[in-house]
Amino acid sequence: MRILFLTSELPYPPYAGAPMRNFGIIEGLADHEIWLLSFHSKQAIEPDRTPLARLCAAIATVSTPVRTAPDRLRTLLLTSEADIARRFHSPAFAAQLRQWLSATRFDVIQIENLEMAIYLPVIREVQPGTPVIYDAHNAEYALQQRIYETERGALTNLPGAFYSRLQAERVRRLEQSVCRRVDHIIAVSETDAGLLRALATGTPVTVVPNGISAHLYSQPAAEPVDLEKPALVFTGKMDYRPNIDAALWFGQEVLPLVRQELPNAHFYVVGQSPHPRLNVLRGQCGVTLTGLVPEVLPYLQAASVFVVPLRMGSGTRLKVLEAMAAGCPIVSTTIGVQGLAIKDGQEVMIADTAKEFARSVVRLYRDSEQASLLGEKARAFVQARYDWSVLLPRLRAVYRELGVG
Secondary structure, eight states, X not given: OEEEEEESSOSOSOOSHHXXXXXXXXXXXXXXXXXXXXXXXXXXXXXXXXXXXXXXXXXXXXXXXXXOHHHHHHHHHHOOOOGGGGTTXXXXXXXXXXXXXXXXXXXXXXXXXXXXXXXXXXXXXXXXXXXXXXXXXXXXXXXXXXXXXXXXXXXXXXXXXXXXXXXXXHHHHHHHHHHHHSSEEEESSHHHHHHHHHHHTTSXXXXXXXXXXXXXXXXXXXXXXXXXXXXXXXXXXXXXXXXXXXXXHIIIIIHHHHHHHOTTOEEEEEOSSOOGGGHHHHTSTTEEEEESOSOSHHHHHHOSEEEEOOOSOOSXXXXXXXXXXXXXXXXXXXXXXXXXXXXXXXXXXXXXXXXXXXXXXXXXXXXXXXXXXXXXXXXXXXXXXXXXXXXXXXXXXXXXXXXXX
């Protein structure tokens, strides 16, 4: 079977959610003929120097388009389009896609993320009979609505809240159009599946959660890190709005409460591209922003407690799966573990207010036996439910349903 993947960024290195998911799927389907068309930045490693070279029969990349603030403002004020709709508009990408489609017949084409749906018209024009799968990494309109509801209460966040309020309805219309034009939809959680089914009106929806190769996280890190204890670790791409909000909320509201009980507690924000909004944390006692690190695993293995202080988002969080696979004791908000069938106090501890969150962090640090038990249950949970070996058969079943598997 010949499968064409369209991705908004090269799926390697798998440092963030989308590349991690895309790489896991491509690696797991490497027994088929994989073609990959992707954007990449100037800083990105060349595909032929990555494992993608051995996994894919063909790879083509196009420079990530630059969309300026004036471009976005014009879209916002002069059109009814969702901002996300033209985020990856590129004549060069469309030309490469058209060339491949004209020369090669694909059995199935998989669009990764809503941004890549802008290329649906090219696909339908050149290969109208080829099944198209939309892999929805989030229910995007619900994400924008959640961001609005979270940010509208703070005066400093009003511009962002206003933006998300406008985008929520625009994104809903875009997402509805895409869901009705594809042949199958993949959702990452039952919650997202319900939201997308409401838009799709008949297009089949299958849940294939985010996954990881769980065994990799139980191996000793090649280069361990020495963190100040208690080490409270949060990971993620740090220019992503939900992660920015999470780091700020924890650093400003939760950490001071934790340090009343554990004066040496240290908050490590681990992830690439820290947003300027996070600069306020740089001078705060007990906080370190690492920026991009070669590998997340050493930080997970050195964590006293892994924290997931997310207050907005949709889908499921790969950062949580990584921490669980590494056996970390975890404290999370309800949103942080949304879409995962876990129970409070079984695999993680759940807390939604600053006081509850701080109390749970202190409790886990002081009770090493409970922390260890929680970590063991978390690791077993991920191995049983969220390893790619368990999840990929669901995607293969979708291909068979479309008559191409």
